[in-house]
Each structure stands twice: as structure tokens, then as C-alpha cells.
Amino acid sequence: MTHHHFALALVSALTISVPAIPITQSTPILATYHDVTNEWPDEIIAAEHMLQEFCYPKLDAYRGNDYAIIEKAYQFTLQTLRHNQQRSSMDPVLRGLVSGQGDSQSYYDMFSMILLHYGLSTSHLSCENDTFAHELLAVKLNEKWYICDPYLEDQTPSSERDYYYFLKGFNSISQTHGKIVNWDNCQLENEDYTQGNSSLSKAIPIYRIYNPRSGEHFYTQHFEEMITLSFKSNWILEGVGWNAPIHSDEPVYRIYNPNTGDHHFTTNRLEKDTLVCLGWVDEGIAWYSNPQKTIPLYRQYNANVNIGSHNYTTSIEERDALVQRGWHDEKIAWYGMPR
Numbered sequence: 110m111t112h113h114h115f116a117l118a119l120v121s122a123l124t125i126s127v128p129a130i131p132i133t134q135s136t137p138i139l140a141t142y143h144d145v146t147n148e149w150p151d152e153i154i155a156a157e158h159m160l161q162e163f164c165y166p167k168l169d170a171y172r173g174n175d176y177a178i179i180e181k182a183y184q185f186t187l188q189t190l191r192h193n194q195q196r197s198s199m200d201p202v203l204r205g206l207v208s209g210q211g212d213s214q215s216y217y218d219m220f221s222m223i224l225l226h227y228g229l230s231t232s233h234l235s236c237e238n239d240t241f242a243h244e245l246l247a248v249k250l251n252e253k254w255y256i257c258d259p260y261l262e263d264q265t266p267s268s269e270r271d272y273y274y275f276l277k278g279f280n281s282i283s284q285t286h287g288k289i290v291n292w293d294n295c296q297l298e299n300e301d302y303t304q305g306n307s308s309l310s311k312a313i314p315i316y317r318i319y320n321p322r323s324g325e326h327f328y329t330q331h332f333e334e335m336i337t338l339s340f341k342s343n344w345i346l347e348g349v350g351w352n353a354p355i356h357s358d359e360p361v362y363r364i365y366n367p368n369t370g371d372h373h374f375t376t377n378r379l380e381k382d383t384l385v386c387l388g389w390v391d392e393g394i395a396w397y398s399n400p401q402k403t404i405p406l407y408r409q410y411n412a413n414v415n416i417g418s419h420n421y422t423t424s425i426e427e428r429d430a431l432v433q434r435g436w437h438d439e440k441i442a443w444y445g446m447p448r
Contacts, residue, residue: 156202156222163206163336164223175229175250179257182223183275184313186259188332190216216260217246224248232295236282247295248276254295255302256282276302312446315396317350325417327372330396351404351423351445353396361443363395369415376443398443408442411435 164185171177190211202219211219221231230249234256243261247254258274279297316335318327322343328350329335339346353361362381364373366389373389375381376398385391407428409420413435421442422428432438 152203156206157226159203159206160223160226165226168223168227172227175227178227178229179224179248179250179276182220182227183257183259183262185223185332186216186220187263190219190259190263192260192263213243213260216263217244220257220259221246234295245282247297249295250276250302253298253302255298258282278302312352313355313396314349315351315353315445317347319345319347320417321345323370323416324414325371326420328374328395328421350421351406352447353445354399355397357397357400359398359400359443360394361396361398363392365390365392371416371418373419374421374442399446400444401446402444403447404445405441406443406445408439409436410439412437 164182167185168178168181171181189206192211202215202222206219217233221233224231232247232249232254234245234247236243236245246257246259248257255276255278256274257276262274278300280299281301282297313330315328315330316332316339318329318335318338319325320327320343326347327338327344329338330353335346338344359376361374361376362378364375364381364384365371366373366384368388373384374395381391404423406421406423407425409422409428409431411418411420411431419439420427420431420436423445428438
């Protein structure tokens with residue numbers, strides 16, 4: 110397939126004065142059905158080109174590591190889609206990329222499409238029990254077949270999600286999913302895949318984005334939010350700042366100042382409540398601190414600006430450089446995890 114550059118239609122509704130998207134809201138990847146089908150009338154080809162734009166550049170570094178490719182493809186599918194059972198005539202993958210919503214077919218087709226791009230083998234199965242019947246995806250890893258179920262995974266509340274349906278064996282799936290039918294010539298392993306999969310159940314990336322016009326650094330675990338902001342002309346994606354645990358007993362709160370457009374992050378509930386009393390908006394839990402205190406996140410404060418007054422970094426060099434310029438060293442804000 111010939112590779113073309115896909116010029117996405119940017120979302121113009123966001124401006125510097127508008128807060129970043131609330132962390133409870135899903136955001137479509139930046140395109141419209143009209144733009145995509147004008148460029149590529151074939152919907153499957155259009156979906157492939159959108160994945161080339163948004164997904165494959167992030168996974169290419171893991172070529173040769175099949176487990177990592179499966180893990181990152183699973184994460185991308187979960188971060189991109191939100192469940193909407195309403196049927197559509199649009200190709201399931203394209204629908205998910207354009208609208209950020211999809212039925213079960215969107216989850217499995219997107220996940221499978223990414224894996225097939227990297228030469229991995231997949232097989233569609235079905236399950237039936239007393240409460241539901243839906244499609245499953247079997248993935249071949251180290252010459253053995255395991256089940257991945259991103260659709261059912263996404264039905265788990267994010268606060269409870271621990272990747273229960275990633276690279277599972279027949280024994281686990283038969284307990285949760287019931288009878289497996291339409292095996293499609295693949296023999297499932299009885300036990301779950303265990304070697305190395307602790308990284309997925311423990312860590313998520315926190316993206317760091319910079320606005321050179323306002324001077325604000327912004328941080329988010331949400332792929333859709335990162336994509337929306339980083340594809341604005343005045344925001345620069347600086348990559349993954351650190352990894353955070355899926356859950357811990359120490360949340361990091363996110364607060365927004367509607368008067369200045371500034372965001373603040375803190376583990377201190379009293380600090381959060383004080384700012385809310387002063388008119389800031391409580392946007393909930395942004396991510397969690399690592400209780401093992403592996404990677405410190407340093408916090409610096411600039412009293413001379415209203416936007417971007419705080420900076421958070423794992424880099425001692427960056428911290429020291431800002432302090433030399435007059436920023437206040439506010440010590441360790443919370444802890445991240447190794448990448």
C-alpha cells in the first residue's frame with residue numbers, strides 16, 4: 110500500500126483561553142468523515158492512513174518485540190475508543206478513529222488491524238453465556254494463542270481497571286465469558302500469559318505538552334486530549350514525561366483556573382480544596398503517585414506569571430536550570446514509575 114501523508118482537519122473550537130478537555134470526556138481523533146472519504150473513498154484504506162498518522166509512529170520503536178506491540182496496540186485501542194453500541198454503516202475502525210466511539214466490532218477490528226500491520230497473527234472467536242454474547246480476538250505470541258478482549262476491558266470502570274482481559278488463557282476466559290465457539294483453527298493456551306505483562310497492569314504514560322505562546326506545560330494520561338492539544342499549531346508535544354501507576358492510594362488532583370487558563374496538579378487535598386474555594390475548578394483525579402517512590406517528580410514555581418506558574422519534571426537538570434532563572438524549588442510533588 111502506498112504511503113500518503115494525511116492532512117487532518119484540525120479542531121478549531123479550542124483556543125488558549127478554553128480549558129483542556131475534562132478528563133472524563135472522550136475526544137475524537139481530529140478528522141471528519143467528509144474529509145477522510147474525500148481523500149480516500151475506500152474506508153478501510155482511509156482507516157489505515159489514519160493509523161499511519163496517529164498510531165504506527167508510536168509503535169514502530171517496538172518492532173521485533175511482539176509482546177510490546179500487542180501491549181501498545183491494546184492501550185491505543187482502549188485510549189482511542191469509547192463504547193457506543195449503536196450500529197453504523199461506516200467501517201468499524203474508521204468510525205472509531207473519526208468519532209472516538211464504536212461497538213464491539215470497532216474494538217476488535219482496530220486492535221486486529223494494528224497487529225496485522227506488524228505481522229502478528231490474530232483470530233476472531235465468539236463467546237456465549239447467560240448474559241452476553243460477543244466477539245473475541247485471539248493473538249499469537251511465542252507460537253501460542255491467547256485471548257485479548259479490549260471491548261469488555263473498556264466496560265470496566267477506569268478506577269478499577271487492571272487489564273483483566275489481556276493475553277488470557279482458556280481457563281480464565283471460560284470462567285468470565287462462558288462457552289467459546291467458532292474457534293477458527295486456533296488452540297488456546299489454558300493458562301494466562303505471564304512473562305513480562307506486569308508493566309501493562311501497573312503503568313500508564315503521562316504525556317507532556319508545551320504551549321510556547323502562554324508558557325504553560327500541560328500533562329495528561331489521556332491519549333485523545335494529548336492528540337487534540339499537540340495538533341494545535343501553538344502546542345508542542347514533548348513526549349512521555351513519566352509513567353504512573355494505574356491506581357494507588359495517593360491520587361494526583363487536577364485543578365483548573367477559568368480566569369487564566371492555568372492548570373495545577375497536586376497530591377495535597379487541602380491545597381486542592383483551598384484553590385477550589387478561590388474559584389478554581391476541580392477536574393478530578395489526573396493520575397496516581399507511585400507508592401514505591403521510584404522516580405521523583407520535582408515541582409518548581411514561578412511567582413511572576415499567571416499561566417504555567419508550575420513546572421513538573423523528572424529531570425534534575427531541568428529543575429536546577431529553572432531554579433537558577435529564579436523559579437522556586439518546591440521539592441518533590443509525587444512519584445512516577447520507570448519507563
